[in-house]
Every structure is written in C-alpha cells, then in structure tokens.
Amino acid sequence: MSLELPAVAAYSPLLANLNPEQRAAVTLPEGHALILAGAGSGKTRVLTTRIAWLLQTGQVSPGGILAVTFTNKAAKEMLTRLSAMLPINVRGMWIGTFHGLCNRFLRAHWKLAGLPATFQILDTQDQLSAIKRLMKQHNVDDERFPAKETQWFIAGAKEDGLRPRDVEIRRDDDRKRVELYQLYEEQCQREGVVDFGELMLRSYELLRDNDAVREHYQRRFRHLLVDEFQDTNRLQYAWLKMLAGNTVDGRFVPGGNSVLAVGDDDQSIYAFRGARVGNMADFVREFHVDHQIKLEQNYRSFSNILDSANHLIDHNTQRLGKNLRTDQGPGEPVRVYESPTDFAEAQWVVEEMRQLVRENGIERKEIAVLYRSNAQSRVLETALFNAGVPYRVYGGLRFFERAEIKHALAYLRLLENKEDDTSFLRVVNFPPRGIGARTIEQLQDAARSAGTSLHAAVGAVSGKAGANLAAFVARLDVLREQTQGISLREIIELVLQHSGLVEHYRAEREGADRVENLEELVNAAESFVTQEGFGRDAVALPVDELRQSAASQGIDTSQPLIDEALVAPDAETGETLSPLAAFLTHAALESGDNQAQPGQDAVQLMTVHAAKGLEFDCVFITGLEDGIFPHENSMSDRESLEEERRLMYVAITRARQRLYLTHSQTRLLHGKTRYNLRSRFFEELPESALKWLTPARAGFGAGSSSYERSSWGGQRAGGAGGWNYDRDSLAGAPVPPQKAAPAHGLRSGMQVFHNKFGEGTVLALEGTGDDARAQVKFGRHGVKWLALAVAKLTPI
DNA sequence: CACATGCCCCTTTTT
C-alpha cells in the first residue's frame, strides 16, 4: 500500500489535519478496501471525507455514491457533515440505513417485487401481534411454540436470507416453525405488509433475479461505502455483493465498482441479532481486498483508559488484531469501587458525580452511567431523583412506539390500505365501541372462509355487533373520502378528531400525556413534510433530465426508466407516493427519539449497547458482577463470553478522561436478592491503571487482599461504604449481609459434579441457607436451577 | 362487553 498522494491532495483542505493512515484511507485508489477502525480513531470522519474527496476530485458524481449505515442517526450525521464539507446537493446520493435504502428501492420497484404500491412496514411489535394472531387462527399450542420464539425464528431465517423452503430442519419442532413461517409470509402478502427482514430480503431477491434491475444499479453505484461492517448479517453482505457486481470471480475489475468497508471486529456486539463478524474476513477473501488500513491512533482517551481496553480485549482469541495507542498521557487512574448493595452503589455514583460537577467543573451531560441491562437503571434513577440531579435515560419507549401513537398510525394506515388486518384489529374497538372478542372471532372466521381481509368481511356479521362493525368501517370510509386532497397535517388532525382517540384520552385520568403526544404527532408530520425529507425522497426530478443522464450512462431509454431517481413508485405513470404513505413509512423506519429534552444539562443513563458510538468525559460502568456483566446467559460458552468482553471494551472506550468501574456484593433482581461475585473482567485489566477505592477482594485465584481496614472505613463520599465485614471473609465467596458466609462454598464459574446430570459449570448463585440455589449448566442436560439443600454438588 | 384481579416472565437493540 502506498501513501503517495495525488498532486492535488496536498492542497486539498479536506485532507488537512488527517493522520497518514486516515489520509491513505480517504485517498485510496479504486478497488475494494477494508478499514479496521478502532474506537475513537476518527472513523466517521474518514468515511465522510472519503465521499467528499471522491466527489471533489471528480472521480464520481453524487449519483454514483451509495453509503450505508445501521442507524438513522449515523446516516443523518454523515449527511450533515458532508454538506458542511462540500457545497453539493446531496440529493443524488443514496445515503441511509440498510432498511431505509431497501425501502426506497422497493418503493421504486414495488411491482417487480410483487408488492402493492402502498405496502406498509411492520415494526417488531406489529410483527409479534401478527404472529400471535396467526398462531391463534391455526390453533398452534403457544406453550410449545411461544410467539416470541416463532418471531425469533422467522427473523433469524430472513437475516440468513432463507425462505421457508430453504430452512434446514434440524429439530422436530423446526418443521412446525417453518410451516408457521410459510403461513406468516402468506398472511403478510395478503395484507400488503412487510417486516424489517422482508425489506432486505425482497430487495436482495429482486437484485438477484432481475438482470435488468441489477445491472442498472451496478452501473450506477460506483462507490459503495459501508459503516459498522462488523454488524452486518449474512443477508446484508449478500445484498452488498449483488450491488457491487462488476467483478470477475469476485475480484475487482478496473472500471468496476469499489466497496469500502469500515468496521471494528472488537466492537461487534450484535451477534445476538444475526450480525456476523465473519463477514469481515469473508469480505477480504471473496472480494480479494486490495487495501487494508488500520486506524489505531485514538484521539479520545488517556492511556490508562486505553490500556485497560487493550489489555481486556487481548483476552479474546478471535481477533483480527489491532492495538489502540494515544499520544495523551496516562491521565487519571481507572477507579474501582465496591459497594455492599446496589442501592449503595447508586448512591455512591450519584455522590461522586455531584463532586465531579461541583469541584471539577464537569458538565452533567458529559457524565454517563452505563449498565448491562435496562433493569439496572431503576435504582440509579431513584438515587438521582432523590438527590435532585437532572438525568436522562436512553432506551425504553420511543415516540412512534407509544400505544396512543400506534393507535393513531393504525387509523392512518387503514386509510392507505384497507387490507391491513393488524391495524384493523388494533383499533376496531379502540376507543371501545361495543365490538368484543366474540364479534371479532366471528369476523375473522368469515374473512378466513371467504379468503378476504377483515375489512371486506364486515358484511358477514349480523346483529347488533355487525351494525357496530359496519359503523366502524363506514366511519373509515368517510374519513378516507374526506382526506382526499387535503394536507398531511389536516389529515392527521381530522383522524385524531373523528377516530375518537383524543376524546377518549381526554376523559382518562392519566390521559393528558397521551393527548399531548397525539398533538405532537401533528407536529412530527408537519416537520416531516417541510424539512425532513418527504420532499427529498418523493419529488420526481424532471423526466427529461433523467432520460438525458440515463442515456449518457448508456442506459436504454426506450423502456420506462427503472431508477428511484424518478422516485415515483410507479415508473410508468410517474405517480408519487402520497405524503401520508411516505410519512407512515418514515414512522415505521424511524422510531423517533425517546423523550427529547435536548439543551438540558443532564446526566446520561443508558445500556452499554446504546452507548456505542458515543463518548463522554466521565463514564461510570456499573453492576460489574459475574452474572450481570458478563450476563449469566453468556458466561458458559467462549463465543458469547467474548461478545460480552467486546461489550465491556466498548464501554471502557467511551470515556475520555475519567472512568469508574463499580460493582456490588448484592443486587435486587426480579424482586430477589442475589449475591454476585466481582466481574471476571476485573482480572483482565492492568493493575497499574487501576485505583481501588475499596479493598480489592480476592477473586478468581488472585492473591489475598492487601487492604488495610483503616484506609477506607467508609470515608468515601456519601458514606455508603459502611459495611464492615471482617478480613477473613474477604477471601471467600460473596458475603451476605448477615455475615454468614454461605456454607456450600460454591462460586460461579466453578466446575461441579452432579450424580445424575454429570459435570457442569456453576453459572449463578442465589439465596442463602436452605434457600440457596445454584444455576448450573450441564453438558447433556442443559441449564438447571438446583436447590443446594437437596442437590448434591461436588466441586471438581 | 368492560373492568379488575391474578399469573408468568424476565438480556442486549435497530430497522
């Protein structure tokens, strides 16, 4: 790889302030390339500068760029940065999420994809309720086949690019699951809806099976750029391969397309939803990648923090290999704090952060508290609330996922698509209008035997209930009439009024927030139409202009143009998507912010997953206990433990200046007190970077503690540390508050023998005395909870 | 048919 730059490069302000590796990445020649970009190494900057560079040097026109990200946020950021760099119209570029781009593609080619023009998108909730409905209809035992599991199965199959007929049947139950998958597909097709996986899979199949379409897009996109490549699943990889095309035996051909993949195998934390780090290695092999560049210079953290991250991740075996370095000094040590209870832990964290704000002048929004799972936020929130510290919790319900919003959207969807049974069922009796379960059952039976949608079957139900149904449908029909030719804003206002939703929530005691949210929906629609991009996506460019540019690309213009640039869903008529349909799509693809209160200087609370891509001056990683982090379900096999370690790596690398690691001896979880050992990850951090604020207990084979009791007697802020256990108990298992060490002497991670189940690994311990239980994973018999008073477990 | 009570489950998350 040469670092020599084209002559113009040296003068381009775009390249100023880039380090040699970043510059090499930005100015890469044509060909496939993989950028291994460590945390805080300026990855987004490289990606956007690369696009700007390609455009500025005239190597490609905006229409030849396709850049794909995982989140809307990342896509938006890329667009914003790009328009700040170059005075160009970003309109011609395809920049967005995988699903967003697939949606755009399917809107342009709905007919070829076998979809109705008004197809709507099911989110995860909708998908689950569609599956439940299906299972009920086919009398599937939901004990044996939980709907969630079926959903998981279907989504997983699609992520691997598998249709029902392609799924390999490994277990007896799979036969039924595949059957359900098949039925589910038929149901979605009948109702004109697609789930997230379907957006990807349909697009992929259309590209695969339609030569004209594939060749068209292959000719168009000369540069494909992929962010967070380590998070791509099998299907996304295959999709990319289809688009890349222009290769012989997978090798890049000069004049063909170039794929630039940017990723970090150490930050791959989404295997549980189908992400495949292996795509990185496959990419290098199958695309015969010409250029690999590592970005290892970290601009974010002091070296104590970075050393900790490097040291930890070094314990993973499956790595491409990469070590972050920084020019910044060691900075502050990584502080470790142990508390007796989760409550005390939270109090200590709050007290410590108040000091940070008061004495160190740190802004509250520069402080993040991270945890492994959402359930842990509660105790932290309580402590923050009691202390009067402003905070903001990420995660939880987003705007478009709120029940009242989903209700309103269901009415709107029914205006667009009468066949949408999921939406029909959601609102047929909401607000209540005398249509009960019996009636709905009757209606479903009628619809099934006639092979129609619920909407079409309404006439088949007689009596009072039938009249109610007819009135409901009539009301929808009237609304549909009334909403012709009026603005999106007016449509929504009308629907809110005439559906009775606002009225219903006004009458409810706790309904004020919901009414407010419904009003907010009007605003959301308004800003969607004006700024957000309905205009961008749906306004057709002049057809003459298009034909000209198409002709110059050597595309046959005697046929109707197949190109989203027309953006009209129907390429023949030039008809565009209605603002309402576009808005509904937007609502499904972008679930919206949670409780946006920007501007306020508040402490940030979130899961480690949610923190990926963010950075803060000060970071607290809490609940660092075996069974919590690493999570108990991920402790038993190496692969998932390695993912937990990567998760910890992500958490550590969020911090710029100060990092705190806290753990608690006891924790209230699911209403029960659990005694957890300090996380095994502590043993994987460099001692030299750590400062133990509380005595380092002996864990996992470490030597005895060197702590002197007088050195800490609870003098830390908040006085929360005052649990005076004695020195002897420090070397043993976790100490219950009654100071009675558990008699069983088991610790998680221990190998044990059971007379019936054989050898196993202790995953978790719970309770004391006669109530003590252990969760053990056995080879043949799986994971079991055992009462220690009964089960005879012998340590091996 | 609407509302209340009991029961079961319980990673991580984006689209």
Added chain:
DNA sequence: GGGGCATGTG
C-alpha cells in the same frame, strides 16, 4: 418489581 396477558366477575 412490574408489565403484559389471560381469566373471572359485574
């Protein structure tokens, strides 16, 4: 501990 869901009662 708490939310979602199924079942029971007015």
